[in-house]
Amino acid sequence: MYNVLVADDEPRHRRGIADMIKQLRPEYRIFMVKDGLEALRIIEDNRIDIILTDIRMPNMDGLTLIERMESRRERVKIVILSVYGNFEYARQALQLGAFDYLLKPLAFPELSGILDKLDTALEKERLSLQDGAVLRQRLSSAAPVYEQHLLSRWMRSASSEEELQEIRSLFPAVSGGFVMLAKFRKREVAESYTLEDFEELKTSVKNWMKEIYQTVGPSLSFNLEGADPMIGSIVTSTHSLEWLLKRDMEQFRQFIRQVRDEFGLTLTLGAGNWVADLYSEAPQSFEQAQKALEYTFYTGAGQLVLFDEIAYNPDKPSLKMVPADTGITDALARLDRDTVAQALKTLIGRLLEGDCPSPAHLKDCVLYALVNEVKGSELFLRQEEVSNFISEMEFQVPACESLDEVEQRAAFYLNRIMDSIGERKENKSGRTISLCKAFLEAHYMEDLSLEYVARQFFFSPAYFSSFFKQHTSLTFTEYLLRLRMDKAKELLQDGDLKISAVALSVGFRDAGYFTRVFKRETGLSPEEFRKKDIL
Structure with a gap:
């Protein structure tokens, strides 16, 4: 309970x-x-x-x-x-x-x-x-917390001279090597593991990694401090990275599959370049390994990525690449979903021309474009919708883990924007049609024309004609005539009222013309209708 x-x-x-x-x-x-x-x-x-x-x-x-x-x-x-x-x-x-x-x-x-x-x-x-007490004891013996902190600072070029001396004691007589990073999907970890269970899992993974590297040379794997769940490995070797990975590529693929089968987690490996002096250049290889991991944004997670093989420019300033006119704004206003979808694909295609930007830059660019579209549609949206759209997008788009997810998320928001615009336009159109009908109800007996009524609502005659039929299924003339005939039928129930008076009361100056129109619309003359109604 x-x-x-x-x-x-x-x-x-x-x-x-x-x-x-x-x-x-x-x-x-x-x-x-x-x-x-x-x-x-x-x-x-x-x-x-x-x-x-x-x-x-x-x-x-x-x-x-x-x-x-x-x-x-x-x-x-x-x-x-x-x-x-x-x-x-x-x-x-x-x-x-x-x-x-x-x-x-x-x-x-x-x-x-x-x-x-x-x-x-x-x-x-x-x-x-x-089981917390027993688990904590096992973790502390497997990976000292201070050692992880020390190595994390070294990788990020934040070590003091005293710390660098301590690091040298961990790698006696070392020369060349490379850094490899193993990254788990944050969402999968959060959904399936408690903090303590995941720490135990990482201990098992580090033991497996040690077995893989032992044929290459001495290595040290450690939990990398930071927001993402990652394990860092410093591998020493006298051979080039290319030679090592060609020989052991299948072993790494098997390792990734094993993590999936054993723990239900997607593991991605990113490798930096081999460097001649790990003491001074390991942070450089670490940064390259990070950029290799970033590239899975384009290629997909669950594989080994080498920095030398990535085809993008991490420093490409994608915000400068946003076209001034993407075509999305006009398509949004027209509620043209097919054109919006195609314009979004075109925008992302332009961003990927040449060297792909870093994932962070691309997401910033797409977010920038989406926010501009929301602001450009402010006339059609409620203020609270504008604020809410922007808040959600600023939270959701940067969290996307792949290019496909960015495209899907952007399309989702553009469709939501169109839904809101359509709802707002429909509500506004409904109010306008109601006002038009009320105006005709009050003035049907006058000499009305489509041009005159259109001016009353600040529409052009052509647009008003199309708008009126779209929302009533009748042309303006058909609707006005039907309204006048209905009113005439009501007046003809008064047996003392002359036909000419009825005609004038519903907007006809010529009683003879009124009689011909009434018979055409009802099949009876006004007198015949009156007698039929009385009988």
Whole structure:
């Protein structure tokens, strides 16, 4: 059984969320509070496992609550509740360590799914805590933390002279060699492993790598500090890297497959060039290995990439390559999805002409183009939509791990922009047509022309004619005539009203012409219609 705290300043929302959780998880114990301060008071006296909190609350909002929980180092899973226009706050919450976020109003399927994810995560933590002491002892004996820190600083050219002397003690009598990096997919690791389990996994991988390198020369593998889950290897050898890899390429491929089969993780290897003096040039080989890993953005992950074989210019300034007119803006305004898709492919094709830019540069360029398209469509979008689109794109596009993902993400946002534009235009068109109909209802008895009515709504006659038929399925003339005939039928029910008076009342100056038109439209003359109606 888990203890759940629901924080929302709206009593109805608070009670509704609690009732839904109770239906989905009857065994849960639920606390309800109206703001972050009340939440902290409850947490002081009770063990809380899960918090579902609104972002905007009085006294203490959801973001502040997350920060306070982080400072207390409480092992609590926090889910943010956010409305559509508040994605920027949800993004901040995720960066502060929130477990996930849900959009309000909540639906049962979404809430059920997040509760399943929470159950899985909490159970993994419970199991890992039971074996934590033994695991930490094994890790500390396998890879000293200080040694990893020392080597990470060396690779990034951040070592002091004293640290460099310590590094020399790790590689006695060494000369040439190269650096290889092994990178795991961050999402796969986060979805499948706790921190402790992944540390144990890396220990196994480092042991395998040591076996692979032993035929080449002495090596040292270590956990590389940084945001990405990576293992660095410094391999000493008197042979060139090209000679070594031709001989052992299949062994590396087998190693990548083994990691996939054993652990369900995609492993990518990036190798820097062989250098004659590892002490002074290892950081250079390390940087090359990083750029080799970056190139899998174009080629795909799960393989060995050599720096010498990559075909891109990491320093290419892609932002200067953005065409002034991509054709996307006009196609968006016309809601022409096929043209938008083709223009996007053309844009990315231009960015890839010649030497491909670095993945970071390309993603910046695509993001820049998307933001410009959103800003260029501001007239057709609500202000909150503009802000939300930009916030989401600034978060999602840089996180893309491949060129295909960038293209898919860009297409996704361009289609969402068109959906919003189309909805806004449809709503605006509906209001305009309603006003046109109301105008005709009030003035049908006057001498009206399409040109005159078009001017009343600031349209050109040609556009108004097309617009009117598109939204009523009738031409302007057909609609006005049908309206006048309907009004005439109503007036003819008055047996004392002359036909000429009826004709004049519905906009006909000539009673004879009115009679001919009425018979053509109804099959009866006005007198015949009146008698039929009376009978």
